[in-house]
Amino acid sequence: MNIRNKTILIISPHPDDEAIGCGGLIAKAKGNKSDVFVLYICVGSSRQFVTGKTSAADRLPEIKHAAQFGNFKYKIAYQGKAFMRLDTIPQKDLIEIIEDVTEKVKPEIVCLPFRHSYDQDHRAVATAAITAYRTLPRTIRHQPKMILEYEEPYTWTTDTLFHPNMYLDISDIFNEKMKLLNCHASQMRRDPFSRSPENLERLAGIRGCEIGTKYAESYRLLRGIAT
Secondary structure, eight states: OOOTTOEEEEEESSTTHHHHHHHHHHHHHHTTTOEEEEEEEEEOOEEETTTEEEOHHHHHHHHHHHHHHHTOEEEEEEESTTTTOGGGSOHHHHHHHHHHHHHHHOOSEEEEOOTTOSSHHHHHHHHHHHHHTOOOOTTTSOOOSEEEEEOOOOSSOOSSOOOOOEEEEOTTTHHHHHHHHHTSGGGOOOSSOTTSHHHHHHHHHHHHHHHTSSOEEEEEEEEEOOO
């Protein structure tokens, strides 16, 4: 995956999804003269089984911290009651948000959440993105050259498992990925937890073994245009 001198758009249903799925890519981009833009679809209050409740007031400073550390720009589409209820928003609205940001940012690489996630918000956003990036003549609108789905840790199971066909070696910047994740401090949990630092390291280690490196992030290439 060539990420030098590129513009990259990461579509993140919630704050921290960008770090979990693409934290290594964000770190690599910093050292490769690439620009990263994160579209956070929604920020809001959520119930936490371990710590009670986290609010948008908690999350907004964390987003700012993550953006400063990761050297990326961002936009928040929704704040408030839509959080964890993105499946109730008309798909047309989500599609138009993604289309508008794409026209503004003009990314060469786009990263989407996994379409078959157990998370209803991830599924809603991914489905909207697939429609938003339907093929049209380039004279009509911007067409990204590469569209990827990023991986998320499984909580227990899904009907369709994530089968990667593209990898990013993050052995040299794995600690940077974890530091970016730690910017979202309100979401951090220790083992046993699917998104714990320990489990994310295990997942990165497994993906690294699949390509002969210590750590890797995995992706699914949905569309790639060679020129």
